Amino acid sequence: MELEQVRYTISVFTENKIGLMHRIVTIFTRRKINIESLTVSETENHGVSRFTITAFVAPDRISQIVKQIEKQVEVLKAFYYDDSKIVYQELALYKMPRQAFVGSDVVEKIIRQNHAWVLAIEDEFVVIEKTGHEEETQHLFEELKPYGILSFVRSGRVAIAKPMKRVMTHLKELEEMAVN
Amino acid sequence: MKTPLPMPSQPETLIANGKEAHYLVEKDNVTGAEALILALLAEGVDTVFGYPGGAIMPVYDALYDYQDQLKHYLVRHEQGAAHAAQGYARVQKRAGVCMATSGPGATNLITGIADAMIDSTPIVCITGQVGKHLLGTDAFQETDVVSISLPVTKWNFQVTRASEIPEAIAKAFYIAQSGRPGPVLIDITKNAQVEKFNFKYQKINKIRSYFPKRKVDLAAVDRAAELLNQAQRPLMLVGQGVLLSQAQAELKQVAERAGIPMASTLLGLSAVEANHPLYVGYLGMHGNYGPNVLTNQCDVLLAVGMRFDDRVTGDVKRYAPQAKVIHIEIDPAEIDKIIKTTVALNSDAKETLQALLPRLAARQHPDWLARFKECDRTEYDKVLSKDFAPTTEKVKMAEVIKRLNELTQGTAIVATDVGQHQMTTTRYYHFTQTDSNITSGGLGTMGFCLPAAIGAKIGRPDRQVLAIIGDGGFQMTLQELGVIMQYHVAVKVIVLNNNFLGMVRQWQQLFFDRRYSSVDMTNPDFIKLAEAYSIPARRVQHREELEGALHDLLASPTAFFLEVMVEKEENVFPMVPAGAAVADIRLE
Numbered sequence A: 001m002e003l004e005q006v007r008y009t010i011s012v013f014t015e016n017k018i019g020l021m022h023r024i025v026t027i028f029t030r031r032k033i034n035i036e037s038l039t040v041s042e043t044e045n046h047g048v049s050r051f052t053i054t055a056f057v058a059p060d061r062i063s064q065i066v067k068q069i070e071k072q073v074e075v076l077k078a079f080y081y082d083d084s085k086i087v088y089q090e091l092a093l094y095k096m097p098r099q100a101f102v103g104s105d106v107v108e109k110i111i112r113q114n115h116a117w118v119l120a121i122e123d124e125f126v127v128i129e130k131t132g133h134e135e136e137t138q139h140l141f142e143e144l145k146p147y148g149i150l151s152f153v154r155s156g157r158v159a160i161a162k163p164m165k166r167v168m169t170h171l172k173e174l175e176e177m178a179v180n
Numbered sequence B: 001m002k003t004p005l006p007m008p009s010q011p012e013t014l015i016a017n018g019k020e021a022h023y024l025v026e027k028d029n030v031t032g033a034e035a036l037i038l039a040l041l042a043e044g045v046d047t048v049f050g051y052p053g054g055a056i057m058p059v060y061d062a063l064y065d066y067q068d069q070l071k072h073y074l075v076r077h078e079q080g081a082a083h084a085a086q087g088y089a090r091v092q093k094r095a096g097v098c099m100a101t102s103g104p105g106a107t108n109l110i111t112g113i114a115d116a117m118i119d120s121t122p123i124v125c126i127t128g129q130v131g132k133h134l135l136g137t138d139a140f141q142e143t144d145v146v147s148i149s150l151p152v153t154k155w156n157f158q159v160t161r162a163s164e165i166p167e168a169i170a171k172a173f174y175i176a177q178s179g180r181p182g183p184v185l186i187d188i189t190k191n192a193q194v195e196k197f198n199f200k201y202q203k204i205n206k207i208r209s210y211f212p213k214r215k216v217d218l219a220a221v222d223r224a225a226e227l228l229n230q231a232q233r234p235l236m237l238v239g240q241g242v243l244l245s246q247a248q249a250e251l252k253q254v255a256e257r258a259g260i261p262m263a264s265t266l267l268g269l270s271a272v273e274a275n276h277p278l279y280v281g282y283l284g285m286h287g288n289y290g291p292n293v294l295t296n297q298c299d300v301l302l303a304v305g306m307r308f309d310d311r312v313t314g315d316v317k318r319y320a321p322q323a324k325v326i327h328i329e330i331d332p333a334e335i336d337k338i339i340k341t342t343v344a345l346n347s348d349a350k351e352t353l354q355a356l357l358p359r360l361a362a363r364q365h366p367d368w369l370a371r372f373k374e375c376d377r378t379e380y381d382k383v384l385s386k387d388f389a390p391t392t393e394k395v396k397m398a399e400v401i402k403r404l405n406e407l408t409q410g411t412a413i414v415a416t417d418v419g420q421h422q423m424t425t426t427r428y429y430h431f432t433q434t435d436s437n438i439t440s441g442g443l444g445t446m447g448f449c450l451p452a453a454i455g456a457k458i459g460r461p462d463r464q465v466l467a468i469i470g471d472g473g474f475q476m477t478l479q480e481l482g483v484i485m486q487y488h489v490a491v492k493v494i495v496l497n498n499n500f501l502g503m504v505r506q507w508q509q510l511f512f513d514r515r516y517s518s519v520d521m522t523n524p525d526f527i528k529l530a531e532a533y534s535i536p537a538r539r540v541q542h543r544e545e546l547e548g549a550l551h552d553l554l555a556s557p558t559a560f561f562l563e564v565m566v567e568k569e570e571n572v573f574p575m576v577p578a579g580a581a582v583a584d585i586r587l588e
């Protein structure tokens, strides 16, 4: 029997190397797991990148997937979390016709109520920004929809883990466990 | 981020192949191609299998100047180069090296690389690539081999500047050979082969993000020892990890002290000599009856350097559900992957067994061991007695292997291809020397045997090397007979010809109502073919001719080709049908 899938956030700390993204992605695709979002950025440690990946995975498979990621030579350490173990955020941009703001304050109210803000105003359109969880950015999307969304984009998730241990501490521990 | 290199850089003396040689680790103003050769020499490489072409021509040009130190074997297809490097690696206990040009040369290596990946064989593959300025332009013979090989390499890297070559090669050897070994590919653009720079070589033995081997967890060893000291019916599963970590002696000491019967996986064969009193045979789909059925009756399973392949476990849910499982395994990703462990020992097999030994009580389990003997008798009555009985018109595969085993006393290196002849050989060739079994286990690659046997013979010219192949698989890489001819490689080739893709036919007979779909083969005259390659050849049509032919084959100082016409519709038993439980192994 297959267990119900859970959304996991997987943080992967790696050397900053070409091709590594491909190696990590194939670990998911090979097992027919769809990556919901993927964000890469440099960390507080120079030369170390962090991949933040979200995917729906059965709980009995997630640790195997993380082990396969850690097995890659240039991966320093990987962790997985369910939503309760992280503080996370996404960013969404909404391109609206300028017309939507003219003659009524309904759209303005929606923006206020959703704690969104206007990022840019051009001759024909306005760009609105909202940060939050997916449900929140989606909610704003639904509210704005009747007023004509020209374009919508949502970023991948970025997440910070609640446990206090730092990645370099994990690495030191691994180092102590290793044989040379 | 570069890994700091703490090594000294004076000229070093390296011992390669028992020969002492001086290799330069510094030389100014060399081309990338020459640097590659110098780097290989610094790693102790003296043998390369390969095939030239446009994008790797500068390397071949550099090889010309180093022919006396680095012997290049020109294969006839790049797949052969990869398999030869595998065969060489398995007997030499270090990385084999192969090289190919870009595009089709590189893609032809892929099957061998995939085979090395799944069977943990250390090989270093060098491919030429179009010049850096042409990358991504669909240039002549450009393929993205780094992407293509990515899922089947332990690590790969594209070099686009000559100065990157020393570190790339040093990393390649370190990664291929450490931890759980595997294939590595280095793709070198043509401009990097011709550029000049000041070469300086430093071996690498540390990479910040890579932990190939962990310390033995002594608390876990204590728990494992406790389980084994209380076990009534322990069973040890011996995998290739034992050969890779060279833990044969420690393994036997543990088995002997704690009285544990030892069963081998396909790739673990030859780690324990088959005549060891505690050796109970071979596991898996066509393995022995005893170790398969008794897997589901043991109380403690001690798995050493093996990964519970589905050909070993059959239906996982019905695999040893009663047993406590101790898993000694260097690769963390193999722990709990298929079978949940009671005690995980995530460290090197040799070091772990060394730690385990003094904690074990001296014990014996004669009644338990007797159960294996009982199963052996059943297997003999139901299977072996029939397999060996000279009742059929043509010789049976089993008769040939039995006789080969007797004549060589199990001392040969035996390479096999994939199919019935492979399963018959691994059942009836009783290895008495270690590092002697060369076969494609995880990938089941037809065409593996001939080039792998060539690589093995080149790696161990002092040993008798037998290549046992089916008529189907032989035709996948038979062009490598050219290597045997050109370099006088004294491999003894035995084609067991049933004029069928035998193993597929067996499945069609058993599971598809004998609907033989595309499995019969009209074969060429193999003897003429061998003779065309100047290899002495004989054909055995009748049973009476077998003995003399085998003597000729084994006594020949040069290569020899023997074709044995075998029974067309024999089946290999026992058999655990795909998806069945090990306990439901069929004897007929």
Ligand SMILES: Cc1ncc(C[n+]2csc(CCOP(=O)(O)OP(=O)(O)O)c2C)c(N)n1
Pocket: B417, B418, B419, B420, B421, B422, B444, B445, B446, B447, B469, B470, B471, B472, B473, B474, B496, B498, B500, B501, B502, B503, B504
């Ligand atoms: C490259 C490749 N293609 C297909 C197969 C599937 N296959 C497995 S065994 C086998 C038949 C092998 O026939 P042969 O080489 O004559 O050996 P036999 O089984 O008769 O001993 C085939 C086709 C394979 N293992 N490898």
